[in-house]
Amino acid sequence: MKLIxxxxxxxxxxxxxxxxxxxxxxxxxxxxxxxxxxxxxxxxAELLDATGVAEIRWDFGDGTVTEFSAADTTVEHTYAAxxxxxxxxxxxxxxxxxxxxxxxxxxxxxTNNSPxxxxxxxxxxxxxxxxxxxxxxxxxxxxxxxxxTKLDEIExxxxxxxxxxxxxxxxxxxxxxxxxxxxxxxxxxxxxxxFRLPYxxxxxxxxxxxxxDAYITLTALGDVLKIDASSHEILTQRHVASFMRGITIxxxxxxxxxxxxxxxxxxxxxxxxxxxxxxxIARYDLSEDTxxxxxxxxxxxLPNYLFSVAVTPDGTRAWIPSKKDNMARGLMRDGLPLxxxxxxxxxxxxxxxxxxxxxxxxxxxxxxxxxxNQVTFSPLGDWAFVTVFGSNLVExxxxxxxxxxxxxxxxxxxxxxxxxxxxxxxxxxxxDLSRKxxxxxxxxxxxxxxxxxxxxAEVALVQNEKLSSQVLRGKQVFNNAEDKRMASxxxxxxSSCHFDGFEDGLVWDFxxxxxxxxxxxxLLGRRGTGHGRVHWSGNFxxxxxxxxxxxxxxGGLGFLAPEDFETGTVSDPLGDAKAGLxxxxxxxxxxxxxxxxxxxxxxxxxxxTMTDSAxxxxxxxxxxxxxxxHAGEDFTNSAENVLYDxxxxxxxxxxxxxxxxxxxxxPTLLGIWQTAPYLHDGSAATLLDVLTTxxxxxxxxxxxxxxxxxxxxxxxxxxxxxxxxxxxDLTLPTESSMGGMGGMDGNPPEPASGGTxxxxxATSSGxxxxxxxxxxxxxxxxxxxxxxxxxxxxxxxCRVAGSSPAPNNRAYWWVLGVGCFSLYRRRLSRHxxxxx
Numbered sequence: 095m096k097l098i099x100x101x102x103x104x105x106x107x108x109x110x111x112x113x114x115x116x117x118x119x120x121x122x123x124x125x126x127x128x129x130x131x132x133x134x135x136x137x138x139a140e141l142l143d144a145t146g147v148a149e150i151r152w153d154f155g156d157g158t159v160t161e162f163s164a165a166d167t168t169v170e171h172t173y174a175a176x177x178x179x180x181x182x183x184x185x186x187x188x189x190x191x192x193x194x195x196x197x198x199x200x201x202x203x204x205t206n207n208s209p210x211x212x213x214x215x216x217x218x219x220x221x222x223x224x225x226x227x228x229x230x231x232x233x234x235x236x237x238x239x240x241x242x243t244k245l246d247e248i249e250x251x252x253x254x255x256x257x258x259x260x261x262x263x264x265x266x267x268x269x270x271x272x273x274x275x276x277x278x279x280x281x282x283x284x285x286x287x288x289f290r291l292p293y294x295x296x297x298x299x300x301x302x303x304x305x306x307d308a309y310i311t312l313t314a315l316g317d318v319l320k321i322d323a324s325s326h327e328i329l330t331q332r333h334v335a336s337f338m339r340g341i342t343i344x345x346x347x348x349x350x351x352x353x354x355x356x357x358x359x360x361x362x363x364x365x366x367x368x369x370x371x372x373x374x375i376a377r378y379d380l381s382e383d384t385x386x387x388x389x390x391x392x393x394x395x396l397p398n399y400l401f402s403v404a405v406t407p408d409g410t411r412a413w414i415p416s417k418k419d420n421m422a423r424g425l426m427r428d429g430l431p432l433x434x435x436x437x438x439x440x441x442x443x444x445x446x447x448x449x450x451x452x453x454x455x456x457x458x459x460x461x462x463x464x465x466x467n468q469v470t471f472s473p474l475g476d477w478a479f480v481t482v483f484g485s486n487l488v489e490x491x492x493x494x495x496x497x498x499x500x501x502x503x504x505x506x507x508x509x510x511x512x513x514x515x516x517x518x519x520x521x522x523x524x525x526d527l528s529r530k531x532x533x534x535x536x537x538x539x540x541x542x543x544x545x546x547x548x549x550x551a552e553v554a555l556v557q558n559e560k561l562s563s564q565v566l567r568g569k570q571v572f573n574n575a576e577d578k579r580m581a582s583x584x585x586x587x588x589s590s591c592h593f594d595g596f597e598d599g600l601v602w603d604f605x606x607x608x609x610x611x612x613x614x615x616x617l618l619g620r621r622g623t624g625h626g627r628v629h630w631s632g633n634f635x636x637x638x639x640x641x642x643x644x645x646x647x648x649g650g651l652g653f654l655a656p657e658d659f660e661t662g663t664v665s666d667p668l669g670d671a672k673a674g675l676x677x678x679x680x681x682x683x684x685x686x687x688x689x690x691x692x693x694x695x696x697x698x699x700x701x702x703t704m705t706d707s708a709x710x711x712x713x714x715x716x717x718x719x720x721x722x723x724h725a726g727e728d729f730t731n732s733a734e735n736v737l738y739d740x741x742x743x744x745x746x747x748x749x750x751x752x753x754x755x756x757x758x759x760x761p762t763l764l765g766i767w768q769t770a771p772y773l774h775d776g777s778a779a780t781l782l783d784v785l786t787t788x789x790x791x792x793x794x795x796x797x798x799x800x801x802x803x804x805x806x807x808x809x810x811x812x813x814x815x816x817x818x819x820x821x822x823d824l825t826l827p828t829e830s831s832m833g834g835m836g837g838m839d840g841n842p843p844e845p846a847s848g849g850t851x852x853x854x855x856a857t858s859s860g861x862x863x864x865x866x867x868x869x870x871x872x873x874x875x876x877x878x879x880x881x882x883x884x885x886x887x888x889x890x891x892c893r894v895a896g897s898s899p900a901p902n903n904r905a906y907w908w909v910l911g912v913g914c915f916s917l918y919r920r921r922l923s924r925h926x927x928x929x930x
Contacts, residue, residue: 118190119144123183128199128474134170135198139183141167146188155179155198162186173200177494178476197542201474204407207345211402212256212299212311213468215512215524215531218265221280224514225265226524226531227254228556230566234267234278235555239516242533242551246283249827250276256299260323261306268297268310271693272824275300275310275326285827289326291319293702293821294694298339298355299402303347303369311338311352314696314768318352318372332372334365340402343369344409351412353400356599358770362397362443364414366450376450380414380443383457384422388436390583391461395420395439398598404469404478405447406493412445415466415480417590418459424603426746431606434582434649438590440466442480444496458496460489462584464575465593470513470521472540479521481510484575484587488513488523490539500545504532504552508570520550527570529556561688568685571678579678582649588640588682592617595689597769601776607647609633610748610755613776619728619764619817622687626732630774631750632759637683638672653679667751692765697813702821704814711811714804718795729763729815736760741793742773767813781809 122140129135141148149162154171156179173179182195214227217239224237232252236245253271260266264286265278273295277287291297296314303309307329308321316338320330339355347369354363362380367373380397388394395418404413418441423430430436440460444453460466464484471478471493478493479502488502488510502521509527516522519537533551538544559566574580575587591598597614604612612630628634641659645652652659653676663669673680698704704712715721723738725731737757749755758774772778778788785797785805792798800808 118192119148119185119187121150121183121185121192121194123194123196125196126198128201128476129173131173131176131200131202134172135200136168136170137181137183137198138168139185139194141185141187144187144189148185148187150183150185153180153182153184155181176200176202176476178492199474199476201476202408202410204473204475205345205409207304207347208407209342209345209405209409210258210301211342211404211468212258212301212340213402213512213514214254214256214526215514215522216257216259217514217516217522218259218263218280219517220263223280224516224522224531225257225280226555227257227267228529229253229255229526230569231556231558231560233556234265236280236283237531237553237555242553244553244555247555247557248278248283248285250278250285251288251824251827255297258300258302258308260302260308262323266300266302266308268300270296270298270313272822273297274824288824288826290824292317292331292696293698293700294696296693296696299341299352301341301343301350303343304345305347307369309341309343309350309369311341313337313339313355314693318350318367320369320372330372332367334367334372334374335363340400342403342405342412344405349375351403351405353403353414355400356597357396357398357400358599360396362400362414362416364400364403364412364445366447378445378450378452380416380452381454382421383418383454388420388423388430390435392459393418393420393436393439394422395441396600397441397443398600399465399593401467402469404471406471407473407475410446410448412447413458413469413478413480414443414445415469416441416443417465419598419600421600421602425605426611427603432603432647434585434647437647438464438586440464440482440585442466442469442496456496458491460498463489464581464584464587464590468512470515472515477540479513479515481513481523483509483511484573484589485584486510486525486574486576488521488534490536500539500547502534502536502547504534504549506530507532509573527566527573529559530554562684564681564684565688566685567678568681568683568688571682572685578651579653580644580648580650582651586648588686595686599770601771605748607643608749608752611746611775612748613771613774615761616692616765616769617686617689619689619692619762621690622683624687624690625728625730625762627735627759630758630761631755632732632735632737633751634667636671636673637686638675638679639667640682641672641679642667653682692816693768694819695765695767695814695816697767697810698816702819705810707807707810708814709811710804711807711809714800714808715811718797720795723760724763727817730760732760732762739793740789740795741791742775742777742788744775747775763812763815765816767815781812785809 120142122142124138126136139150147164149164150166151162152160152169156173160166177200179198180195181198182193184193216225218225222239224239226235228235233247233249234254235247238245250267251269251272251274253269254267255270256268258266265280267276267278269276273291274288276285279286294314295312297310298313299311301309306323308323310319316336317331317333318338319328322329334352335354337355338352340353342351350367350369352365360382364378365374366376368375382396383394386392386394397416398419400414400416402415418439420436422428423432423436425431440463442458444456446453463482466480467483468481469478476493478491480489480491482489486507490499492499506528507525509525510523511526512524514522519540521534521536523532525532531553532549535548535550538546572588575584580587591614595617597616601611601613622637641652641654644650658675659665664672723731737759739757747755772784773788778784782805789797
């Protein structure tokens with residue numbers, strides 16, 4: 095049999111079939127291009143070498159089938175809806191049959207300009223560059239799109255988390271830790287300028303409008319900024335909700351969609367904002383699913399960790415990757431224990447942007463996956479690439495019916511954070527934990543020839559790794575749900591509840607673990623066991639004790655050999671040490687131990703000092719002797735291994751290691767401005783509740799004697815407790831270029847393979863930042879320092895957003911910096927935060 099095939103986008107050849115006697119009719123077939131929804135699709139075939147009368151019958155894949163006819167070699171058909179349709183042409187003559195089948199695409203019209211989403215991975219089509227943000231290493235890497243080789247690595251600041259190209263072609267790099275924007279000239283390959291954003295605001299995402307304005311989400315403040323791209327002035331600053339993260343702008347620049355990363359209450363939240371005013375137009379409530387049956391492939395849950403928004407090319411739908419936390423399950427909630435299948439599941443929610451509502455019935459449950467975080471659509475919007483961070487893969491889904499097609503995998507593709515589709519049908523994947531980009535040829539997938547994928551390049555991104563080899567290995571272990579030692583079916587890893595070492599804002603029913611209701615705690619600043627024992631009940635004395643829940647509750651094989659785990663009292667969390675028995679378990683502990691800092695509190699003044707209210711609250715804190723337990727530079731006496739009942743234990747507090755729970759370990763107060771709800775069971779929604787409604791008997795300090803004003807001052811002090819570091823001055827990197835072709839010497843360490851693919855906290859309303867980025871209580875902006883640079887205004891070239899250029903006078907800033915540090919020493923020495 096002869097088959098003529100002319101490939102086109104999104105069309106599949108299935109196996110041609112000849113049936114009958116020695117010779118059957120040949121079928122030449124000309125396949126059409128994808129059809130715009132509403133237009134007629136024209137299918138044309140030619141019958142060759144027929145014996146007698148040859149006839150053809152068409153099955154259009156939507157339930158419409160024609161009769162056999164000699165005249166129907168060219169037919170038209172109009173489909174009722176967009177989709178991928180399996181079209182089958184069947185020819186017959188006296189000699190037998192011949193058939194051919196393909197997938198025909200009917201699509202909706204994309205908008206004139208594509209929607210833009212914030213990402214760590216972007217394409218500069220003019221310069222033919224792939225650009226990545228290397229978060230742990232404080233650099234961005236440039237990769238040549240045509241040769242797929244590393245060109246350069248450019249130093250920015252310490253914590254780049256998002257990238258965007260400005261209208262003038264310069265690269266804006268969002269630095270979360272330093273609440274700054276670094277500006278990179280991609281032609282000279284140097285960081286040439288920067289400006290600061292509101293103090294400690296934790297910027298997370300950035301997009302530019304077609305008109306040129308920049309929009310930035312501020313996680314710590316729950317705000318969205320609109321910034322003039324030329325002057326860097328803040329044009330508008332609007333509070334939306336806590337934990338703002340993902341941001342996407344419509345093709346015409348009129349609408350923004352932003353995600354609330356950590357959910358509170360019974361829903362996840364996505365907001366639609368009007369781009370000019372930043373007013374909220376709509377809120378999409380991703381409701382908690384309490385009705386889906388808990389099975390090994392489905393389950394209930396609250397949408398949480400809403401990473402990003404991906405708008406379809408036609409602008410009518412949006413996909414929201416997240417996780418789904420089963421808050422309805424537990425021995426004290428519904429009588430069922432948490433299992434590895436039904437504790438945390440992956441989720442992609444779908445929004446109807448025309449009617450501003452979630453399409454609940456179109457939710458996608460990704461089976462045996464962990465933490466989907468980004469979606470990339472094909473140009474016609476018919477295919478969707480879903481990046482699955484914790485599973486080290488990218489799923490391809492049919493965007494029309496959301497069905498699973500295949501999974502793209504590669505050796506050492508660890509922690510994929512973002513993808514982009516290049517013009518030549520190449521899928522670029524940022525494998526953040528492998529420190530490289532992996533490039534797949536997906537032409538056959540998109541054209542429908544077959545479902546195979548081919549890796550065409552792997553490009554190392556980081557020349558000088560800043561993490562030690564052990565800490566990097568530990569970070570890979572921490573996030574890897576595909577490792578069978580970590581989880582049996584790929585649902586769970588440490589990052590399921592502690593992404594980037596933080597928390598999920600939820601209270602879990604851990605009665606099946608011998609505990610009780612437990613509020614997830616942040617790992618940040620704790621240095622592993624640097625504060626003392628782990629958990630609210632102090633039931634672990636080393637991070638390696640997580641071997642136990644990994645084995646029991648996550649279904650993992652465990653990292654320790656059975657003979658080691660069963661030796662002596664190693665299996666007891668407070669027994670013989672597990673440290674030193676497995677290098678990957680020790681690496682995990684080293685990574686958790688590397689969390690030695692906490693984010694600065696945005697409740698402070700813009701120069702990093704405490705407000706007057708907080709300073710008054712500090713005196714109240716000392717007068718009440720709160721520092722007798724919340725002591726020292728960590729604001730905890732956890733290392734003393736003493737448990738306290740401060741009146742918060744109830745019948746729902748559970749037990750400890752199978753025995754009586756006599757009290758709770760003293761938690762640190764550092765960083766509690768962002769860790770609501772409070773107490774071991776999450777029963778206090780706010781810090782004020784901790785001091786009042788949760789302390790009715792005064793067992794948690796004599797707070798009942800305080801006036802309302804004194805309570806407000808004490809809360810202000812607690813909200814501003816961080817590590818008390820003076821404002822860090824930023825300077826332009828002196829060595830922007832870090833070399834091109836060298837890359838890394840070898841690959842970073844890789845945990846064991848996870849197996850093969852089966853094909854089948856609120857911000858304070860009385861914050862100190864005005865929309866102009868200035869601080870009303872201090873009358874000015876925080877000081878910044880830059881290297882001497884020639885700029886048009888004769889200054890240093892760096893600005894605080896919304897401010898005039900900082901004085902180009904090193905002595906001035908040095909004196910002010912010493913003054914600020916001296917103030918910190920005097921004030922904090924009373925708490926032994928700084929030793930003389």
